[in-house]
Amino acid sequence: xxxxxxxxxxxxxxxxxxxxxxxxxxxxxxxxxxxxxxxxxxxxxxxxxxxxxxxxxxxxxxxxxxxxxxxxxxxxxxxxxxxxxxxxxxxxxxxxxxxxxxxxxxxxxxxxxxxxxxxxxxxxxxxxxxxxxxxxxxxxxxxxxxxxxxxxxxxxxxxxxxxxxxxxxxxxxxxxxxxxxxxxxxxxxxxxxxxxxxxxxxxxxxxxxxxxxxxxxxxxxxxxxxxxxxxxxxxxxxxxxxxxxxxxxxxxxxxxxxxxxxxxxxxxxxxxxxxxxxxxxxxxxxxxxxxxxxxxxxxxxxxxxxxxxxxxxxxxxxxxxxxxxxxxxxxxxxxxxxxxxxxxxxxxxxxxxxxxxxxxxxxxxxxxxxxxxxxxxxxxxxxxxxxxxxxxxxxxxxxxxxxxxxxxxxxxxxxxxxxxxxxxxxxxxxxxxxxxxxxxxxxxxxxxxxxxxxxxxxxxxxxxxxxxxxxxxxxxxxxxxxxxxxxxxxxxxxxxxxxxxxxxxxxxxxxxxxxxxxxxxxxxxxxxxxxxxxxxxxxxxxxxxxxxx
Amino acid sequence: xxxxxxxxxxxxxxxxxxxxxxxxxxxxxxxxxxxxxxxxxxxxxxxxxxxxxxxxxxxxxxxxxxxxxxxxxxxxxxxxxxxxxxxxxxxxxxxxxxxxxxxxxxxxxxxxxxxxxxxxxxxxxxxxxxxxxxxxxxxxxxxxxxxxxxxxxxxxxxxxxxxxxxxxxxxxxxxxxxxxxxxxx
Numbered sequence: 001x002x003x004x005x006x007x008x009x010x011x012x013x014x015x016x017x018x019x020x021x022x023x024x025x026x027x028x029x030x031x032x033x034x035x036x037x038x039x040x041x042x043x044x045x046x047x048x049x050x051x052x053x054x055x056x057x058x059x060x061x062x063x064x065x066x067x068x069x070x071x072x073x074x075x076x077x078x079x080x081x082x083x084x085x086x087x088x089x090x091x092x093x094x095x096x097x098x099x100x101x102x103x104x105x106x107x108x109x110x111x112x113x114x115x116x117x118x119x120x121x122x123x124x125x126x127x128x129x130x131x132x133x134x135x136x137x138x139x140x141x142x143x144x145x146x147x148x149x150x151x152x153x154x155x156x157x158x159x160x161x162x163x164x165x166x167x168x169x170x171x172x173x174x175x176x177x178x179x180x181x182x183x184x185x186x187x188x189x190x191x192x193x194x195x196x197x198x199x200x201x202x203x204x205x206x207x208x209x210x211x212x213x214x215x216x217x218x219x220x221x222x223x224x225x226x227x228x229x230x231x232x233x234x235x236x237x238x239x240x241x242x243x244x245x246x247x248x249x250x251x252x253x254x255x256x257x258x259x260x261x262x263x264x265x266x267x268x269x270x271x272x273x274x275x276x277x278x279x280x281x282x283x284x285x286x287x288x289x290x291x292x293x294x295x296x297x298x299x300x301x302x303x304x305x306x307x308x309x310x311x312x313x314x315x316x317x318x319x320x321x322x323x324x325x326x327x328x329x330x331x332x333x334x335x336x337x338x339x340x341x342x343x344x345x346x347x348x349x350x351x352x353x354x355x356x357x358x359x360x361x362x363x364x365x366x367x368x369x370x371x372x373x374x375x376x377x378x379x380x381x382x383x384x385x386x387x388x389x390x391x392x393x394x395x396x397x398x399x400x401x402x403x404x405x406x407x408x409x410x411x412x413x414x415x416x417x418x419x420x421x422x423x424x425x426x427x428x429x430x431x432x433x434x435x436x437x438x439x440x441x442x443x444x445x446x447x448x449x450x451x452x453x454x455x456x457x458x459x460x461x462x463x464x465x466x467x468x469x470x471x472x473x474x475x476x477x478x479x480x481x482x483x484x485x486x487x488x489x490x491x492x493x494x495x496x497x498x499x500x501x502x503x504x505x506x507x508x509x510x511x512x513x514x515x516x517x518x519x520x521x522x523x524x525x526x527x528x529x530x531x532x533x534x535x536x537x538x539x540x541x542x543x544x545x546x547x548x549x
Numbered sequence: 550x551x552x553x554x555x556x557x558x559x560x561x562x563x564x565x566x567x568x569x570x571x572x573x574x575x576x577x578x579x580x581x582x583x584x585x586x587x588x589x590x591x592x593x594x595x596x597x598x599x600x601x602x603x604x605x606x607x608x609x610x611x612x613x614x615x616x617x618x619x620x621x622x623x624x625x626x627x628x629x630x631x632x633x634x635x636x637x638x639x640x641x642x643x644x645x646x647x648x649x650x651x652x653x654x655x656x657x658x659x660x661x662x663x664x665x666x667x668x669x670x671x672x673x674x675x676x677x678x679x680x681x682x683x684x685x686x687x688x689x690x691x692x693x694x695x696x697x698x699x700x701x702x703x704x705x706x707x708x709x710x711x712x713x714x715x716x717x718x719x720x721x722x723x724x725x726x727x728x729x730x731x732x733x734x
Contacts, residue, residue: 100668100669100672103669103672104672104676107672107673107675107676108676108679110676110680111676111679111680111683114588114592114680114683114684114687115683115686115687117585117687118588158675162679254683433665
């Protein structure tokens with residue numbers, strides 16, 4: 001067995017090309033067969049002599065031409081908005097710039113772009129699902145999307161993420177998503193025809209016993225179509241498995257790190273890979289089939305025939321062989337991440353004195369200065385300054401950090417226009433990162449104002465350990481989830497105002513599964529957590545969602 | 550015109566056409582090498598831009614490690630001034646080793662390691678390093694293809710006539726050397 005990725009790539013490419021061509025020929029052959037059967041039923045009237053006239057080779061180009069026209073129309077229509085449709089179905093979002101995990105993912109995707117010679121532009125997308133999976137789709141015109149789930153981002157380390165993205169980029173550069181869409185639309189025509197005819201047949205049998213000839217004709221067509229679909233599906237799945245193997249080889253060619261891809265596949269195979277409600281036909285787009293099935297894991301004739309992806313064990317073993325390692329190398333990858341103490345959990349975005357400002361003084365730019373020197377130099381709210389990192393000129397009062405400094409000096413006079421304040425203690429909320437995700441935090445009471453999309457990210461990430469208080473509070477909340485519903489209902493009266501739209505927020509459990517009382521603003525899709533409540537939600541999620549080992 | 554003249558003219562025309570086609574192909578390959586090089590250059594520039602910020606952040610924490618920091622700054626200055634492929638190779642390798650020793654020192658300062666700006670810069674630097682190595686891989690592939698083409702017969706006749714010369718490959722060490730596969734027993 002060759003372990004060189006170049007060999008594997010060549011071998012698989014030849015095989016894929018052959019099967020692909022065969023499928024196309026098969027499509028046209030079925031079209032011709034259907035034509036012959038139709039002619040037979042129209043013209044055949046008992047005489048044997050007319051049988052010879054049924055197979056004129058002169059009609060072959062005509063039938064092929066018609067089938068090709070139908071196929072290309074179907075293909076253009078179905079693939080026109082393919083990427084938009086997939087993104088829409090998965091509710092995928094572009095990465096959030098403020099989120100450190102998302103930023104890393106964005107960087108990794110742009111690295112993949114460089115690795116493939118910048119011929120294709122890859123757009124990164126994040127799927128809001130706690131499952132672990134990744135997909136790629138391309139429109140064949142030089143732009144492609146690579147999407148990963150929040151769960152994947154939270155679980156994989158950087159090298160593993162690089163390997164997964166390289167795998168997806170490999171699908172795109174080898175044109176896999178093109179062949180998939182072509183085949184899907186070719187055989188989609190027969191599938192649609194099959195459905196239409198079954199409906200017609202049901203309708204006709206219900207009304208009356210139609211003429212026997214027409215019914216027989218329909219029956220034969222249906223048999224041909226179902227056999228076609230069966231063979232088409234088998235070959236399509238075979239093709240999909242070969243493509244997965246080739247993409248793994250190309251990914252190794254790009255990232256030169258087979259071990260990381262093996263680790264990533266192993267981790268993904270042990271977790272939940274759901275990505276939400278998606279049609280089955282999208283399954284082959286993902287790195288591992290989103291539907292869990294025992295077929296994926298077992299080897300043997302049946303599972304080999306009926307799954308879209310090769311068995312995980314086989315994929316991992318091949319990659320390990322490329323890395324000249326064995327399964328013991330995976331042990332390191334499975335060690336849970338080291339967690340940081342809860343006290344250090346919150347990272348304030350501004351910390352070190354940085355010499356990052358230029359000040360316009362005495363008709364010339366001075367600096368760069370750090371914050372303290374700048375204030376000593378007598379910078380006022382109306383002075384012109386320029387932050388080196390941002391590289392544009394503005395009034396000092398428009399700079400966030402300087403503004404805060406002014407506010408500190410002169411009390412409330414310089415509230416940042418648009419800065420939100422804590423609904424409980426009225427102190428301005430400050431931007432912070434928790435679990436590398438952006439939240440608004442009140443420095444006074446420890447409450448946090450968090451976007452609903454961000455809560456999911458925080459729930460799946462595990463950078464920080466929980467304090468004992470959070471653990472005991474959560475356990476208590478779970479135990480008492482059904483008690484004092486009445487008192488809680490009364491609390492509705494004291495609802496807080498939403499910091500961003502000022503409407504009353506509704507108070508209640510985050511959800512029945514997470515019996516932590518929070519305030520939710522449905523209009524802004526944001527939630528106000530009092531101190532420790534966000535951690536409690538996270539604790540409860542983790543308690544019930546830890547993957548089986 | 551005799552048949553012989555026509556034949557000679559046809560042969561000459563074919564040779565001229567072939568020469569033009571070969572010349573165009575060589576120019577195309579050379580441009581691709583140049584383009585691949587400019588991709589490396591973009592990433593190297595990005596790396597040089599990140600280093601002053603890195604040094605600035607580290608300075609606040611590492612009072613006693615001025616020498617390490619100065620080494621990085623010096624290596625960066627050298628790298629920005631290098632022009633030829635060979636010069637850049639040396640300067641970038643020097644910069645890589647200086648950065649490696651800086652990150653080794655950073656490990657000793659837990660506060661600095663956890664600093665958000667530092668984490669961000671480290672992530673950016675890792676990404677840039679990866680891009681440099683990918684761009685280099687791509688550049689070397691293109692260069693090898695070009696170098697092979699100008700040496701193979703018959704294209705080498707045109708190449709030597711019009712002074713197409715070998716381009717240099719670009720060799721770099723990785724800053725975080727890829728983990729060597731471990732042998733398990």
